[in-house]
Amino acid sequence: MGVIEMINPATGERLGELEETSxxxxxxxMVHARKAFRRWGNLPLAERLDHINRLRRYIVDxxxxxxxxxxRDTGKVHLEALMTEILLTVxxxxxxxxxxxxILKPKKVSTPITLIGRRSWVEYRPMGVVAVISPWNYPFQLAMIPAISALVAGNAVLIKPSEVSPLTGLLIEKVFRKVGFPEDVVQVIHGGKEVGERLIQARPDKIFFTxxxxxxxxxxxxxxxxxxPVDLELxxxxxxxxxxxxxxxxxANAAVWGAFTNAGQTCMAVERLYVESSVYETFVRMVKERTEALRLTxxxxxxxxxxxxxxxxIVEAHLADAKEKGAKILCGGRRTGSDGLHFEPTVLTDVDHSMRIMREETFGPVLPIMPFDTEEEAIRLANDTPYGLNSSIWTKNRKKARRVAGRIEAGNVCINDVMINMANPGLPYGGVKWSGIGRYHGPEGLLSFCHRVSVISHPGRKKREINWYPxxxxxxxxxxxxxxxxYGKGWNLSLKELLNLAVQFLRRK
Structure with missing residues (x-):
């Protein structure tokens, strides 16, 4: 069992130590969570939502x-923390x-004529204990939202926050305690890689990893x-x-915000910018001007x-590789200040897909810009990646926008907007290819924490069915x-055949 040192990345200030969970x-x-699940999962949904309501009101207050x-835990600016961590969560x-x-009420399903006399429906039941393993870039929101989804569905939850942002892990623990959640329904596990491995070895009923x-x-x-079962948000x-x-x-305003908000540490940040050649020079100049106007420290x-x-x-390694292969840094490209982890917002040109910065996730405040000549080329370049999380298309031509959107290999698409999909709680969120498996948010996100149970009911008055022995x-x-x-040309059956069929099908013995 190790000790996690808590440090403010913006200032280098030491915030304390936290022991890893043994x-x-x-x-x-896990034993306590399984016991708590039996109580929590059997509560009526309205009672579970009462607890969730108190949680929301505490966060707002x-x-x-x-x-x-x-x-203090992440180094992000206060407005971004308030907007992306608190607002999105509530x-x-x-x-x-x-x-x-x-969403959770049983859903009636049509019953085919071959099963005449029966009723069919689907029920949604909680899975048990859900392990939520969350990241450091949005440590409050990306732990709370899957945890709340699992709780609403009736599961108990074990949260393992990132060891990079341990102060927020303690904060989450405090929030659930303050609002009086039932004992052991939500527990927080602190630690790094080994703790995460131990949590999986404890065999939760589902894992949600970001x-x-x-x-x-x-x-x-x-x-x-x-x-x-595992959901992966990558x-x-x-x-x-x-x-x-x-x-x-x-x-241009969207590109700058989409690339540099949260210092570029966003899985759906703008990491590659393709601009039509006829406006490329103008657009690059606009982006450079807006980037240089950003206030840093x-x-x-x-x-x-x-x-x-x-x-x-990693950011510096990607930049070094790009420069070695001919990329030009228009602005930024350096660490700033003597303390902390500040890095200047950086704009790159003369890039191509041989460079790591155009192929690997940089996850930092860097925006590479590349021209294209045709719609087909833009689509090809956009899809030339093993990732497929988000994308954005910018044009006043709605028909073209929809056409291009339909060919982009991504789980989320924005038209004349950027990185906003996640802000709509009714939309399912997730990626394709290397960007993940599964969806959360929206109805799909709640149901992903449920077992779907199919039920067929018969009145039970017949002694025998046509398909039974002998x-x-x-x-x-x-x-x-x-x-x-x-299923064939049934109208060719004779009346005698139809009557014989009816007799055989409805016959009771």
Missing amino acids: PEAIERA HADELAETVV DFIKYYEKKAAS GSVATGKKVMAAAAEHLI GGKDPMIVFADADLRRA EEGADVGSMTFPRQLD YSERQTDAIRYLIRLL
């Missing part, structure tokens, strides 16, 4: 306080408060040993395509620090007639 404590947490803790909770009852592709593959492999290398007929001012900064030292090393030639004839009637 293997024995993880086992105990302490919004600035919670946001400031996240700021909006999401409100959505499920309104919609959960209709993080890198490399770690996601390891989580999935470990879960496969026990056939544990990385991205998201393209932004700007056509010549776009509103260039809006697109002074009061009221636009861009905060990066959070994880190792990620800053078999006879008469049954064979009846099934043959049924196939011809329902």
Whole structure:
């Protein structure tokens, strides 16, 4: 069992230490969670939502306080913490408060004529104990939203926050305690890689993981040993395509925000920008001007620090590779300040797909810009990646926008907007290809934490069904007639054949 050192990445200030959860404590947490699940899962949905409602009201009442803790933990600016960590979380909770009852109620399913006399429906039942393994870039929101989804569905939850943002892990623990959640329904497990491995070995009933592709593959492999279902929300290398007929001012503002918000540490950030050649020079100039106007370390900064030292090393390695292969840095490209992890917002040109910065997830404040000549070329470049999380298309031509959107290989698409899909709690969110498996948010997100149970009910008054033993030639004839009637040219059957079929099918013995 190790010790996690808590440090403010923006200032280098030491915030304290936190002991990792021991293997024995993880086992105990799982035992307690299973007991808590039996109580929580059996509560009426309305009672579970009462707890969720109290949680939302507490977050709202302490919004600035919670946001400031996240700021100290991650280095992001206060407005971004308030907007992306707090606002998104409470909006999401409100959505499920309104919609959960209709989403989780049993759904009637039509019953075919071959099963005449029966009724069919689907029920949604909680899975048990859900392990939520969350990342450091949005440590409050990306832990709370899947955890709340699982709780609303009736599951108990074990949350393992990232060891890179441990202060927010403690904050989440405090929030659930303050609102009086039932004992052991939500527990927080603290630690790094080994703690995550131990949590999976404790065999939760589902794992929801958000993080890198490399770690996601390891989580999935470990879960496969026990056939544990897994949802993976992984990385991205998201393209932004700007056509010549776009509103260039809006697109330039979007590109700068989409690339540099949260210091570029967003899985659906703009990591590749493709601009139609006829407006390329103009657009690059607009982006450069807006980037150079961003405030960094002074009061009221636009861009905060990066959070994880190792990620800053990756950013610098990608830039070095790009420069070696001919890329040009128009602005930025350096660390700033003597303390902390600040890095200047950086704009690159003369890039191509031989460079790591156009193929691997950079996850930092860097925006590479590349021209294209035709619609087909733009689509080809956008899809030339193993990732497929988000994308954006910029044009005033709605028909073209829809056409291009339909060919982009991504789980989320924006038209004349950027990175906004996740802000709509009613939309399912997730990626394709290396960007993940599964969806959360929306009805799909709630149901992903449920077992779907199919139920068929019969009045029970018949002694025997046509398909039961003992078999006879008469049954064979009846099934043959049924196939011809329902699935072939049934109108060719004679009246005698139809009557014989009816007798055989409805006959009771």
